[in-house]
Amino acid sequence: MLNIPQNTLPDMWTYHARTAPRKTAITCGAESITWGEFGARMNQVCHALAGLGVQRGERIAFVMSNTIEYLVLLCGAMKYGACVVPISTLLAPEQIATLANDSDSRFLFTDAGFIDVITAIRGTLTHVGKGGIFSSQGEDGCRSIRDLLSNTACEEPGIALNLDDLMNISYSSGTTGLPKGVVYSHRARAHMGMTYAIAMKFGPTSRSLLTTPIYSNGTWITLWPALLTGGEIVIMPAFTPSSCLELMQQHRITHAFMVPTQFIRLMAEPRFRDFDLSSLRMCLTAGSNMSVEVKRQVFAAFGPCLHELYGCSEGGATIITPEELQQRMASVGRPTPGFDTRILGGDDREVARNEPGEIAFYGGWMMRGYHNNPEQTEAATWRDEHGREFIRTGDIGRMDEDGYLYVVDRKKDMIISGGFNVFPSDIEAILQQCPEVLEATVIGAPHPLWGETPVAFIIPRHAAKAEAPAIAAWANERLAKTQRIAKVVLMDEFPRNALGKVMKRELKNALPATLD
Structure with a gap:
């Protein structure tokens, strides 16, 4: 043999x-x-x-x-x-x-x-x-x-x-x-590279732009398929909207990964329409939630090339193509080839379709475990009826009848206000539609009566004209009673991690102990 x-x-x-x-x-x-x-x-x-x-x-x-x-x-x-x-x-x-x-x-x-x-x-x-x-x-x-x-x-x-x-x-x-x-x-990374190369159509003629730090696990979503298939990689030493657009045009970039914040900043660049981006065949967003409103803006600005990937570093992902996105703007797609996804209820049993629960993944490029931490590895593990070990994501989602996943929110970010479960992503989606809002993020702040209450942090589109009470009033007219915002805080920038995800813990630390 x-x-x-x-x-x-x-x-x-x-x-x-x-x-x-x-x-x-x-x-x-x-x-x-x-x-x-x-x-x-x-x-x-x-x-x-x-x-x-x-x-x-x-x-x-x-x-x-x-x-x-x-x-x-x-x-x-x-x-x-x-x-x-x-x-x-x-x-x-x-x-x-x-x-x-x-x-x-x-x-x-x-x-x-x-x-x-x-x-x-x-x-x-x-x-x-x-x-x-x-x-x-x-x-x-x-x-x-x-x-x-x-x-x-x-x-x-x-x-x-x-x-x-x-x-x-x-x-x-x-x-x-x-x-x-x-x-x-090596098995996991090779499987990851092959899976993403197929899903996002990488090949030897691909020219990929790295807009995020090489050390970031998110960067590797497009790095490995580009290297696997023998394409060309253009590295950005540091991201700025203008230099990104210049490199896309100069090198005729075909594939690019950017977090939602980068897409927003590119589209806000005054010279955006001056650049020829017709070479782009695949733009990927991942790392943090992109609202439906921003997706529509990206489609209008870049054409039908947007893919969205949802996953976790520990292993597992879904992906949705531009064709699917146009039919299901709120979905993050179906599991990538070689992966299985389950939605778990509070009793660790699978829930019915369209019911929310914790997302768990199983498949070919899962981690071996957390380094020197068997307890946390076990805590992140769920086993199905066949004994297969799934990775818990800590995120809440639901799966529709056709197998498309919808991410509701992070389990840890959920706000419990007056006994009601309030998901920040629902409030953020409404805020993103406000003409005065460039970016929005919502956290739960302690409240003496309700336990927690939503607080919105806003990066305004026009800083000089923005008024926090007016933005709060605009949003509250469109939100359910349990979702209404107690306070709006205007900011120039959010604290972020390497992939642009907002560090909500730092925002919570800046709030008073309770809101009246």
């Missing part, structure tokens, strides 16, 4: 480097590299890590800006068989140290933009030994990445990966509590 093939994502990268060496692979700013150069540089990383004595599955942390160097190091370490740990650059220094320590990372790579942060926490990194920190040029006593890779071989390292080897630990950029380390195998 033949051995079972172990085709991993790095195997596909090697294939493209060998078969299309002169084809452009990655562009960032003025720098571009071909697939042949990408392959050679990944091989250099492999040989360098071997020289450091890195073992298979050993953790390597990354705290870096969006650059070609970052992607080369990340993919090279994966190809070598290390387990990579991309860490958010939005975190405080102490939080970065906590995640590096929690992941048991032995080495850490950074760049000039974050060398001060890493220097400040150097003494608190419990697993990174002396000489284990590398920066681009060897700044401030770190070892130099350039020196590490100089004079290393470009030939294939001859490493045979197994699909069940660990590939990475992703720390969720969630909006509550300390992020948990989500552990993935």
Whole structure:
């Protein structure tokens, strides 16, 4: 009998480097590299890590800006068989140290933009030994990445990966509590890349724009299918509406992932109509809820290319195409190929169609578990009648008769006012229709009579003209009695995580203990 093939994502990268060496692979700013150069540089990383004595599955942390160097190091370490740990650059220094320590990372790579942060926490990194920190040029006593890779071989390292080897630990950029380390195998990431490549029609002629940080798990929704199919990737060092539009036009971008806030900001750009975006074949939104009103605006502005994906970092997703969206604007689609979705009631039994309950996923790219946290792994697990282990999302949704999912809200965000369940997303959808509102988010504030009451935070479309009482009155005329807003707070910007999701915990911390 033949051995079972172990085709991993790095195997596909090697294939493209060998078969299309002169084809452009990655562009960032003025720098571009071909697939042949990408392959050679990944091989250099492999040989360098071997020289450091890195073992298979050993953790390597990354705290870096969006650059070609970052992607080369990340993919090279994966190809070598290390387990990579991309860490958010939005975190405080102490939080970065906590995640590096929690992941048991032995080495850490950074760049000039974050060398001060890493220097400040150097003494608190419990697993990174002396000489284990590398920066681009060897700044401030770190070892130099350039020196590490100089004079290393470009030939294939001859490493045979197994699909069940660990590939990475992703720390969720969630909006509550300390992020948990989500552990993935090569099998899970390869399945994810293939699933999304099919669902969003990636191919060798695709030109994908990365508008979000490389460390973000959401960015990988389009990164892996782009690399899997041998397309071209254009990296944005940092997002601005004008530079995004310029890059889309200049590089004839076909695929782009953006969070709802980015779509809103693009459409608000005064020069939006001046750009030729006719090359776009697929625009994806994910990471946080996009209201029906904004979806309609995106269709009008970009044409019928919007896809929406709903899922969780732990594994599982639904996706809806533009054709389906036009018929079901409020839905987030059906499970991606290879996945099953269940809706669970309060007794952990499945509910009937169109009844709300907690969303749970089962399928091919689920996590192996939370790193060093079997208790939380078990708490996030639901088992069906066959013993299959589903991942609980903590989100409330319902599924219609045709299998389309509708996300009602996050379980933790639900407001209980006077004994009634009030979902912030319902109020936000109404607020988004107000002419004076650019963005809206709603939380529950303590109330002495009702227990909780809705409070709306608003980014106004015209700051100089906006009046909080007028917006509250406009909305309350259109809301049910149990949904009515007690207060509107005007803001210039919301506190957000890496994918633009509003950090509602920070908004709650800014409120008084109770509202009269």
